[in-house]
Amino acid sequence: MTDADEVLGTSTAVRDFFGDRYDLVAGYHRRLLEEGELRGLIGPREVDRLWERHILNSAAVVPFLSSASSVADIGSGAGLPGIVVAIMRPDAEVFLVEPMERRTTWLSEIAEDLGLTNVVVKHGRAEEYDGAFEVQAVTSRAVAALSKLARMSLPLVRPGGEMVVLKGRSVEREIEPARKVLRKYKAAEPEILEGRTVEGAESTTVVRIRRR
Numbered sequence: 001m002t003d004a005d006e007v008l009g010t011s012t013a014v015r016d017f018f019g020d021r022y023d024l025v026a027g028y029h030r031r032l033l034e035e036g037e038l039r040g041l042i043g044p045r046e047v048d049r050l051w052e053r054h055i056l057n058s059a060a061v062v063p064f065l066s067s068a069s070s071v072a073d074i075g076s077g078a079g080l081p082g083i084v085v086a087i088m089r090p091d092a093e094v095f096l097v098e099p100m101e102r103r104t105t106w107l108s109e110i111a112e113d114l115g116l117t118n119v120v121v122k123h124g125r126a127e128e129y130d131g132a133f134e135v136q137a138v139t140s141r142a143v144a145a146l147s148k149l150a151r152m153s154l155p156l157v158r159p160g161g162e163m164v165v166l167k168g169r170s171v172e173r174e175i176e177p178a179r180k181v182l183r184k185y186k187a188a189e190p191e192i193l194e195g196r197t198v199e200g201a202e203s204t205t206v207v208r209i210r211r212r
């Protein structure tokens with residue numbers, strides 16, 4: 001961990017931002033720091049920027065989930081953003097969908113160790129759960145281009161719900177190729193939004209697509 005990332009992660013701004021969930025987020029950060037690289041969950045360069053690039057970046061999705069009582073994070077990997085969402089939204093049931101067994105083992109361990117009783121880990125590809133369950137909101141980060149992502153996510157979104165994706169700034173280019181699948185699932189026009197967390201942390205692009 002760099003000094004700058006540690007200073008950010010232990011700052012009053014970050015403590016205030018997470019409020020009474022801060023200790024759980026800090027516990028998750030500690031586990032990622034100690035085991036993330038070793039267990040092949042994050043790359044070696046990421047260890048130095050876990051707070052800003054990963055935890056706060058993941059947290060930026062939460063304000064866009066509105067009052068969703070059920071969320072599925074697809075391609076959760078190390079738990080980003082799924083574990084962060086589950087910590088910040090204890091009132092929501094959070095499904096973490098991940099095909100790699102090594103990663104689902106980690107996700108189950110983290111949920112148990114942090115006492116996150118609202119987490120349900122689902123082993124497999126998102127497509128395998130089409131028709132098996134529906135949620136109010138589906139999140140994802142760094143899983144696929146928007147057209148493929150929409151095909152994976154929208155079948156899990158109940159009508160009136162939404163998919164909320166953490167994306168890079170060039171996401172506008174992914175919208176045209178996704179139009180056909182968006183029409184198929186009666187999705188509304190994608191909204192490109194700015195996700196912010198605390199002063200001093202980079203903002204992120206969030207794409208929200210409502211299903212009618």
Ligand SMILES: C[S@@+](CC[C@H](N)C(=O)[O-])C[C@H]1O[C@@H](n2cnc3c(N)ncnc32)[C@H](O)[C@@H]1O
Nearest residue numbers: 074075076077080098099100125126141142143
């Ligand atoms: C680049 S990682 C990103 C992990 C995490 N979301 C993050 O931002 O750190 C992509 C993840 O998506 C998972 N994945 C790939 N195809 C998938 C699918 N069809 N359904 C669900 N997850 C998938 C991979 O196993 C991997 O864990």
